[in-house]
Amino acid sequence: MKTVRRTSQIFFLLLFLVLFFQTAHHIDWADGGMSVSAFLPADFFLRIDPLLGWTAIVASRSFPLAVALWTVPVLLLTLLFGRAFCGWVCPLGTLVDCADRAVRPKRERRTKLERSRPRLKYYVLGAVAASALLGSQLVWLLDPIALTFRSLTLGFFAPLQRAIQWLPGTGRLQSWGIFPDQQAAYGSGFAAALLLGAILAGGFLSRRFWCRSLCPLGALLGLIARVPFFRRRVGSACNECTLCRLECKMDAIGEKGKRTSTAECIQCQSCAELCPQEAIRMSPGRPEPGPKLNLDRRRLLAGVGVGTAWGLGAASALARRPTRDGESRITGKRLIRPPGSVAEELFTERCVRCGACMKVCPTNGLQPAIVEGGLGAIWTPVLTPRVGECSQNCNLCGEVCPTDAIEPFTIPEKEHLFIGRAVINRSSCVVWESGKQCLVCDEVCSYSAIYWLDKNGSAVPYPADGGDAEPLQGFPYVDPARCVGCGICEYNCPAGGPDAAIRVTRDGDKRHLSRAEQEAWQAANWTEREGKPSLR
Numbered sequence: 001m002k003t004v005r006r007t008s009q010i011f012f013l014l015l016f017l018v019l020f021f022q023t024a025h026h027i028d029w030a031d032g033g034m035s036v037s038a039f040l041p042a043d044f045f046l047r048i049d050p051l052l053g054w055t056a057i058v059a060s061r062s063f064p065l066a067v068a069l070w071t072v073p074v075l076l077l078t079l080l081f082g083r084a085f086c087g088w089v090c091p092l093g094t095l096v097d098c099a100d101r102a103v104r105p106k107r108e109r110r111t112k113l114e115r116s117r118p119r120l121k122y123y124v125l126g127a128v129a130a131s132a133l134l135g136s137q138l139v140w141l142l143d144p145i146a147l148t149f150r151s152l153t154l155g156f157f158a159p160l161q162r163a164i165q166w167l168p169g170t171g172r173l174q175s176w177g178i179f180p181d182q183q184a185a186y187g188s189g190f191a192a193a194l195l196l197g198a199i200l201a202g203g204f205l206s207r208r209f210w211c212r213s214l215c216p217l218g219a220l221l222g223l224i225a226r227v228p229f230f231r232r233r234v235g236s237a238c239n240e241c242t243l244c245r246l247e248c249k250m251d252a253i254g255e256k257g258k259r260t261s262t263a264e265c266i267q268c269q270s271c272a273e274l275c276p277q278e279a280i281r282m283s284p285g286r287p288e289p290g291p292k293l294n295l296d297r298r299r300l301l302a303g304v305g306v307g308t309a310w311g312l313g314a315a316s317a318l319a320r321r322p323t324r325d326g327e328s329r330i331t332g333k334r335l336i337r338p339p340g341s342v343a344e345e346l347f348t349e350r351c352v353r354c355g356a357c358m359k360v361c362p363t364n365g366l367q368p369a370i371v372e373g374g375l376g377a378i379w380t381p382v383l384t385p386r387v388g389e390c391s392q393n394c395n396l397c398g399e400v401c402p403t404d405a406i407e408p409f410t411i412p413e414k415e416h417l418f419i420g421r422a423v424i425n426r427s428s429c430v431v432w433e434s435g436k437q438c439l440v441c442d443e444v445c446s447y448s449a450i451y452w453l454d455k456n457g458s459a460v461p462y463p464a465d466g467g468d469a470e471p472l473q474g475f476p477y478v479d480p481a482r483c484v485g486c487g488i489c490e491y492n493c494p495a496g497g498p499d500a501a502i503r504v505t506r507d508g509d510k511r512h513l514s515r516a517e518q519e520a521w522q523a524a525n526w527t528e529r530e531g532k533p534s535l536r
Contacts, residue, residue: 001269001282005087009094016045016091020152020359043356045091045145046402048074051217052146052352055132055139056403059349064404075224082228083221086211087266092144092199096210100203100249117213118251118264119295123303125219130304134311135345136376140353142216147196150379153355154368155193158184182388184364188379192355207249211266222263230284232260232271237279244271244280263293314348314376333505335372336383336485339390339417340398340409343512344373350405353379357397357406363388365487366397381406383419385487385504390419392446392486409515415447416519420485421508422449422478429501432475441476441489441502448532449482450489459529480508481525482532 019042046052047070054071057063074085086093124142131138140146161179202209211218238258245253248271252264257271272280338357341347358366358381365388366381373380381397383390398408409417422441426432442450452460452474460474485504493500510518 002273005267005269008088009097012089013091013094015040016148019044020149042360042400043354043402046149046352046354046356047071049143049145049217049402050074051128051139051143051220052354052402055128055137056350056352056405058129059132059135059137060346061135061349062346067403070402074221078221078224078228080229081267082225082231082262082265083218084267085221086215086218087268090144090217092148093208093211093266095148095200096203096208097249099200100207103201103203104207118261119293119299120213121215121219122222122293122295123299124214125216126300126303127307127310128216130307131311131314132307134308135349136311136314137349137352138307138310139216140351140379142214143352144210144215144217146352146354147199149359150353150355151192151196153192153359154186154189155196157359158186158189182364185387186358187367188370206251212250212264225262225265228262230267230282231262232265232267233281233283234258234260235279235281237277238275239277239279241276243274243276247271247274310375314374332372333507334382335369335377335506336385336420336487336504336509337511338366338381338383338397338406339414339419339484339486340395340406341419341511342405342407347405347511348373348376348380350403351380352403352405354402355379355381356400356402357381360396360400361388362394362396363391363491365389365491383485383487383504385490386498386500387491389488389491390486392488413515414484414486416484416522417515418484418508418510418518418522420487420504420506421480421483422485422487422489422502422504423507424476424478424502425499428495428499429476430495438494440492440494444488444492445483446486446488447482447484448529449479449484450476451479451529451532453477478502479527479529481522481527483508485509 019040022042041047047067050071053067057067077085128139128142140150161184164179165183199210199214202214206212234257240256240258242255242257244257245255249268250264250266252261252266253271254260267282269282272282335344337344337347342350353368355368358368365383365385367384367387368379369377369382372382392414393411395409395411395414398406401407424432424441430436430438442452454460454474485508487504489502490500490504493502495501510521513521
């Protein structure tokens with residue numbers, strides 16, 4: 001069974017990595033869009049994580065049925081086999097096992113009784129639960145699945161792409177869509193990689209230190225696994241040699257080797273393999289409650305206090321303030337969310353900062369937020385048009401979001417999913433400031449949102465690209481009913497420096513409206529313009 005468990009660990013780790021890299025995009029010219037091509041959802045592990053799913057439900061005060069249903073298999077597995085998910089499936093648990101074997105010699109593992117703080121993770125879970133009840137996500141920081149996916153995306157994906165490009169014969173990987181169209185680069189990638197590295201280095205303290213002491217998902221499953229149907233049982237042949245206790249990675253075996261904490265046991269089978277008397281077996285039977293958790297009330301209250309402080313701080317006026325329309329709360333005008341995102345308050349409550357949407361963005365335009373959205377929006381996705389635009393034929397971010405913070409959408413719907421609006425800076429635009437001809441924003445605009453007026457405000461035809469010799473025929477303006485804030489104009493603007501002469505801001509954001517209401521608003525404000533094709 002120990003060999004079977006290791007095979008299971010390797011299989012699910014490889015499956016996790018395959019799905020991570022299998023978020024390949026392909027252009028389907030039949031419907032003009034992109035879609036994730038994978039035999040399982042790219043966010044499969046994120047979807048089945050009950051801690052991610054249920055904290056998102058609690059924080060958002062909503063009940064997406066699909067989010068809840070995906071978590072049912074892991075909950076049933078826990079009721080039957082205890083914390084078997086941690087020992088057989090969890091990819092971070094497998095990485096921790098590999099790191100432990102590298103940093104702690106086998107002879108040391110079997111001759112030294114390790115101590116840990118198994119109750120600490122329940123205090124962490126208390127902080128996560130308290131922050132979710134106050135409508136602010138904290139689970140993203142320490143949930144093992146989200147943490148692993150985010151660390152691989154932000155910390156390792158871009159360096160791997162750069163390293164592979166140096167190798168000969170790797171061009172096919174780019175054509176398969178494993179990597180974005182351009183070199184990926186993410187802000188705060190070092191911090192994400194450092195967090196994962198610190199967790200793997202926990203083996204210097206004890207085996208599976210992360211799983212024993214800190215993992216909030218393990219704490220949640222431990223509470224559910226108090227009375228599993230299948231559990232460790234010790235027969236009468238046991239001579240109390242306590243070898244099993246020394247071998248136990250989770251410190252789940254009590255004195256004399258006969259008592260077992262089911263909340264800590266991950267069904268690794270190591271004790272059964274080691275037992276010289278063959279007195280240990282994993283079998284079904286009448287549930288027997290394990291030892292009490294004996295949580296320290298003060299420390300539990302301290303954990304809840306930390307979560308409460310985070311929730312109140314994230315929701316305070318220092319983190320978010322009303323915009324002009326009073327419909328949404330936001331800090332910066334450059335906080336542009338992906339298309340299909342729900343209203344800002346609900347978005348930060350649902351988003352678990354897994355990084356899946358950033359990973360699949362073909363232009364690398366989705367970047368992790370640092371200070372743009374305040375305390376409650378750290379590491380949430382933000383569109384950065386100067387890095388990459390939101391491609392007109394892409395809807396990948398809506399397909400991979402595990403909590404519906406970005407709801408699925410179709411390519412035609414992007415015409416009326418208003419995430420922002422382009423604004424022309426007349427002091428840096430060469431047409432407005434110098435009277436020179438420049439047609440770049442009009443030529444690249446995916447939604448024909450640029451129109452031209454003369455000095456008297458009268459419509460003029462589309463300017464001819466005659467260079468400086470061609471007389472100036474008009475000045476560019478942005479049609480608010482056509483511009484959805486994709487940022488392709490900002491990305492292609494030839495103005496020098498870090499800032500373009502045309503920039504997308506949140507002023508045009510209408511995510512607080514339903515999709516039907518956004519479409520109705522567009523229809524009510526639509527103006528047919530000469531030379532501009534109708535997109536409807």
